[in-house]
Amino acid sequence: MDNLIKGDKHYWEMVIGLEVHAQVKSNSKLFSSSSTKFGSSPNSQVSLVDAAMPGMLPVINKYCVEQAVKTGIGLNAKINNYSVFDRKNYFYADLPQGYQISQYKYPIVGEGKVTIDFKDGTSKDIRIVRLHLEQDAGKSLHDQNPSKTYVDLNRSGVALMEIVSEPDIRTPEEAGMYISKIRSILMYLDTCDGNMQEGSLRADVNISVRKPGEEYGTRCEIKNLNSIKFIKQAINYEAKRQIEILESGGTIEQNTMLFNTATGKTRPMRNKEEAHDYRYFPDPDLLPLKIPEDDIKLIQSSIPELPDDLKNKFIETFKLSNYDASVLTAEKQTSDYFNDAINSDPDLKNFPKIIVNWITSELFSLLNKNNLDLKNSPVSAKNLGQLVKLITSNEISGKIGKDVLEEMFTSRKSAREIVNEKGLKQVTDQGEIEKVIEKVISENSKMVQEYLGGKDKLLGFFVGQAMKETKGKANPKILNDILKSKLIKKN
Amino acid sequence: MISKSIKKTLQSLEQKDISIRELNQEYIKKIKEKSNLNIFIHFEEQKILDQVTELEKDNSNKRLKGIPLAIKDLFCTKNMPTTAASKILENFNPTYESFVTQKLLDDGAIFVGKTNLDEFAMGSATDTSYFGNTINPLSADDTPLAPGGSSGGSAAAVAANLCLGATGTDTGGSIRQPASFCGVVGIKPTYGLCSRWGIAAFASSLDQAGVFTHNVEDASILLESSAGFDKRDSTSANVKIPNYFENLNDDISGKTIGIPKEYSIDGTPEEVSQIWEDAIKVLEKKGVKIKNISLPHTKYALPTYYIIAPAEASSNLARYDGVKYGYRSKEINSLDEMYENTRGQGFGKEVKRRILIGTYVLSAGYYDAYYLKAQKVRKLIANDFNEAFKECDLIVTPTAPSAAFPLHQEQDDPIKMYLNDVFTVPASLAGLPGISIPYGKDKNNLPLGIQILGKHFDEQQVLNGALSLERSNG
Secondary structure (H helix, E strand, O other): OOOOEEOOOOEEEEEEEEEEEEEOOOOEOOOOOOEOOOOOOOOOOOOOOOOOOOOOOOOOOHHHHHHHHHHHHHOOOOEOOEEOOEEEEOOOOOOOOOEEEEOOOOOOEOOEEEEEEOOOOOEEEEEEEEEEEEEOOOEEEOOOOOOOOEEEOOOOOOEEEEEEEOOOEOOHHHHHHHHHHHHHHHHHHOOOOOOOOOOOEEEEEEEEEEOOOOOOOOOEEEEEEOOHHHHHHHHHHHHHHHHHHHHOOOOOOOOEEEEEOOOOEEEEEEOOOOOOOOOOEEOOOOOOEEOOHHHHHHHHHOOOOOHHHHHHHHHHHHOOOHHHHHHHHOOHHHHHHHHHHHOOOHHHHHOHHHHHHHHHHHHHHHHHHOOOOHHHOOOOHHHHHHHHHHHHOOOOOHHHHHHHHHHHHHHOOOHHHHHHHOOOOOEOOHHHHHHHHHHHHHHOHHHHHHHHOOOHHHHHHHHHHHHHHOOOOEOHHHHHHHHHHHHHHHO | OOOOOHHHHHHHHHOOOOOHHHHHHHHHHHHHHOHHHOOEEEOOHHHHHHHHHHHHOOOOOOOOOOOEEEEEOOEOOOOOOOOOOOHHHOOOOOOOOOHHHHHHHHOOOEEEEEEOOOHHHOOOOOOOOOOOOOOOOOOOOOOOEOOOOOOHHHHHHHHOOOOOEEEEEEOOOOOHHHHHHHOOEEEEOOOOOOOOOOEOOOOOOOOEEEEEEOOHHHHHHHHHHHOOOOOOOOOOOOOOOOOOOOOOOOOOOOOEEEEEHHHOOOOOOHHHHHHHHHHHHHHHHOOOEEEEEOOOOHHHHHHHHHHHHHHHHHHHHHHOOOOOOOOOOOOOOOHHHHHHHHHHHHOOHHHHHHHHHHHHHHOOOOOHHHHHHHHHHHHHHHHHHHHHOOOOOEEEEEOOOOOOOEOOOOOOOHHHHHHHHOOOHHHHHHOOOEEEEEEEEOOOOOEEEEEEEEOOOOHHHHHHHHHHHHHHOO
16 A cells, blocks of 8 residues: 555555667667767768658668667567568658658567566566667757757667556656666666766656556656656656546546656646657568577677676675665666675675675765766775775774775775875774773763763763774774773772 | 660760760750750750760770760759759759769769659659659640650650660659650669669659660660669669670560450550550560460559558658758748648649648558558559469560640549559559560550560560560561
């Protein structure tokens, strides 16, 4: 019942399906040899084919086909030996041909599934209906001139994979986890760069609400969302909107919606009557795509280790929890980083959980604060390993470790360099600590009396003072032990 | 006197009886004299002379060196504008050269100009061109005749001897029918033999380039120069192009020729039936075996064609939207208005008719009944030919149901106009090679044509059959 949301009158369940559009990682476009590089000056990557000049013809880019097959395998999906490119006909200024070459009846990839993992250790399969290849459109630039729209065709013809899920998703969080998982798989496979900000990965969300156990309601489609945050926001807003309508006795119109990222609201773009008739038909310029079984096998053999395999391996090898392992394997760079860190010293094998914590809480929060990504982290995996080694071997305390990590982050020095330079090495010498404690006790005789009089809580005060004296370097356990024994002796 | 033969002209050039410059100057003169026929959309004397000058500097041996050819204005050419006979491309100058015309240029041909056609090749009389009608050179002074279409300008250019050969495209008969109307040879090869790259598309699954010439020998020479595999066209066939000219042989004795009974259509003029019978008799005398065959789905060919071709055209012509190149209406207040006015003003009536038909047959709810069914029938028609060709080597039929008709006669009745393609469309749907050669005359002394169809990629036999018939034609 956790998945239900409360309206004024009833509890409602969301039914969500996603169409993910992932740009294929490829140097050239789906049907032309133009470059796909992002951010080039407008209309500098446009071939005669991309501009739909008279008499120009599409020629399939074999590499993009291989990337789609690879992705299909990564999504545990059926690869179709026979698929067909169709024309989806509609007019728009940034669609030079007047049609998009897509796949309609016969997609290159059929049914598959992906698994999402929850914090509580459970997981859920989201079924994939299909994956098909299609061309991206260009871009209409409406903000360059008060009265004109400019068209940039650099993106025109870039290969996209549209990955369509079954309506198996029930919450905005699941939607977010699903798209993260898709992104993760694509990035492991190196078939999409996963960059949502640049639009390499975006999603259309289909959403309806129903009372639990009832038939699916009428759905609305929210177009073109390019961040997980917006996906969740849009779903939440749209579900509430639909529930309000239904609870006040209205019906849902099957609309295509746009999400305004500034207001967090959805608004209708067109309704069912205004929906395009795309007049799909097989593109007569292209032959059906036939992929021999042997080619599929060859591609299969080149598939790298995928996040789920790696997750299971981590659980098996390091006894990590399902959730920790899934966080660690969500991005290839994270699991690579973890692997590099744990392998940097043989002793670290015994502390996988500590390494995970240092990566996913301490390092990630520093990276977040500085708007950085793990791949440009100033702290290398090897250096992080060294830091954890210093902590686990009691050379420094965990608290000092945090300061050292921050210092590593700004100075890019190694943990040991910083510890040595700043003399942060933990004081474990009994005699030295004893001296400090004696000093603290003698300077705070009044407090000592109070402590001995029964104010046990004051022990913390003495620990603090002693730590201050040692600049935090005293081994806390040793310090505690000595302090307790000294205070008793006084008695 | 200049020979009307590419073969002989090449010999004259080689023997220096005439220079490339003299030859082309002669053709420039002829073209100017016949400007009243409105054969060319683009003709510029200086451009021809520039090409001559370039060739004069070139010492290499080229198989068509100096030969003046006319190019249907559907082929994109770098050196001359390309209009597809449409207002929407009135001022379009391609930056690229079509595969076929590039091959001809590589062989040293000289392009004398771009010829008129039906707008985007949609028509059978070259009367839907934005640039006006072309007049059949065989017309008597008082009754101007249609040259046929859509490649009417190219057929007329050869008929009026304004060039030694011309390129055309054939979607449902657009080479063979005008060849028949103008009394010249026109060959449409197998679908996929000549790359479509750089030819403005009408119906992609049917469009095929071919050539017009004065005789069969020349057709074999030009076809060899035009054909070839092109990886930029996914439907281009990767086959070795035979040496058609070297292999020409008019002795076809022992071969079997199929005569399809479904091509005897009620209402076909007596003289058309007569020349068909004559041709059969002549072939029989030459030791050919005549076999009556059946192509049972022939009667569905026209309706099938007039679903598939407009469906593809409606999509192919969507790119002419005023955004990137070509005509754009001045009256624009919104994007939709730009499309409406640009396309409303830029396209002619027949093109709009076919876009509407094509849009209709692809619409949700009608797709299965029209387009999908037409695709199934198309397979049946292709299969008819496959079956027939198990029993014969070539099929002989009339090319068109009549000789050239007077201009404007059929203009207001599209169905009647579409009937012109009745003998040519089935082979187009099946992707088969076909040739039309002049054979006999009607009662007004206008030429009629015989069509010879062959198996896929069996252009050699088609040419051999045509040569045999041509040589018996006195």
